[in-house]
Amino acid sequence: MMQKTAADDMEAAFAVNAAANKIILHNVGKSYKIGKGNFTAIANVNITIQDNDFACIVGPSGCGKSTLLHMLAGLDFPTQGAIWINNKKVTSPGADRGMVFQTYTLFPWMTVEDNIQFGLKLKKMPIKQIEEITDKYLEDIKLTKFRKSYPKELSGGMKQRVAIARALANQPEVILMDEPFGALDQYTKNRMQLLLRELWQKEQSTIVFVTHDIDEAVFLATKIFVMDAHPGKVKEVVNIGIGENRTLEVKDTFEFIQLRKYINELLYDHQDDDEENI
Numbered sequence: 001m002m003q004k005t006a007a008d009d010m011e012a013a014f015a016v017n018a019a020a021n022k023i024i025l026h027n028v029g030k031s032y033k034i035g036k037g038n039f040t041a042i043a044n045v046n047i048t049i050q051d052n053d054f055a056c057i058v059g060p061s062g063c064g065k066s067t068l069l070h071m072l073a074g075l076d077f078p079t080q081g082a083i084w085i086n087n088k089k090v091t092s093p094g095a096d097r098g099m100v101f102q103t104y105t106l107f108p109w110m111t112v113e114d115n116i117q118f119g120l121k122l123k124k125m126p127i128k129q130i131e132e133i134t135d136k137y138l139e140d141i142k143l144t145k146f147r148k149s150y151p152k153e154l155s156g157g158m159k160q161r162v163a164i165a166r167a168l169a170n171q172p173e174v175i176l177m178d179e180p181f182g183a184l185d186q187y188t189k190n191r192m193q194l195l196l197r198e199l200w201q202k203e204q205s206t207i208v209f210v211t212h213d214i215d216e217a218v219f220l221a222t223k224i225f226v227m228d229a230h231p232g233k234v235k236e237v238v239n240i241g242i243g244e245n246r247t248l249e250v251k252d253t254f255e256f257i258q259l260r261k262y263i264n265e266l267l268y269d270h271q272d273d274d275e276e277n278i
């Protein structure tokens, strides 16, 4: 019989923890080889995210937000530590994770409904069920009338609504979003934030959302991971207790403004005048 190693014991211990948490990042680090040296982008990141959390990640440019998200997606890998999603170690991309990026990633040659149905057809779901799911999400994102349109006929906000519907339609365990509203004007951004909160509540999804926009993070999140750079690490986890049913008016409340101020102070605290960070 093979001898059990300390690493095996550690894996088993994390499997137990992973059962209580939807996502675990344990001592995650990421280094890149640059020339003959090593550049540490992220070091010792420990994060736990529970089922139905809306976790936002904020931090200065270069602190490793996108790298973390790519590692959660299985598109990149830690050089130290491990990531667990739903009790499984992340070793590759998978249908259990849906992604929405800032750049529009719809298939340009497909209509809105074909884009939403793409993953469902891959799974060989019965056509009747595919149509039911498509109708439901088209209604949720208020684009039923545009079901036969092509992405080039849609505005930026509409494209991102389709991208969100496509991600949700696959019923992933986790939705990973990398600045999905970063390219939108403020009015559209506000509308998208409201819609996303509504969908998240209705679907009880678990979302990890990277943003530069503190206002957006406070409005959306149940908890915010504030990161620090050089190397990237979690500086503080801020729980956002401003009520479940948030309307845009919440942004004018004292509690909201205080939270925004607190997170800004955490961020500016370390933003020295390092030109490389700008």
Ligand SMILES: Nc1ncnc2c1ncn2[C@@H]1O[C@H](COP(=O)(O)OP(=O)(O)OP(=O)(O)O)[C@@H](O)[C@H]1O
Binding pocket: 032, 039, 041, 059, 060, 061, 062, 063, 064, 065, 066, 067, 068, 232
């Ligand atoms: N392939 C790579 N090779 C070398 N260094 C890399 C590579 N990818 C990322 N980095 C470095 O890792 C660090 C983290 O990058 P990342 O893009 O994750 O930061 P970020 O917080 O998402 O930044 P931003 O907010 O500007 O998008 C940066 O210093 C970046 O230069």
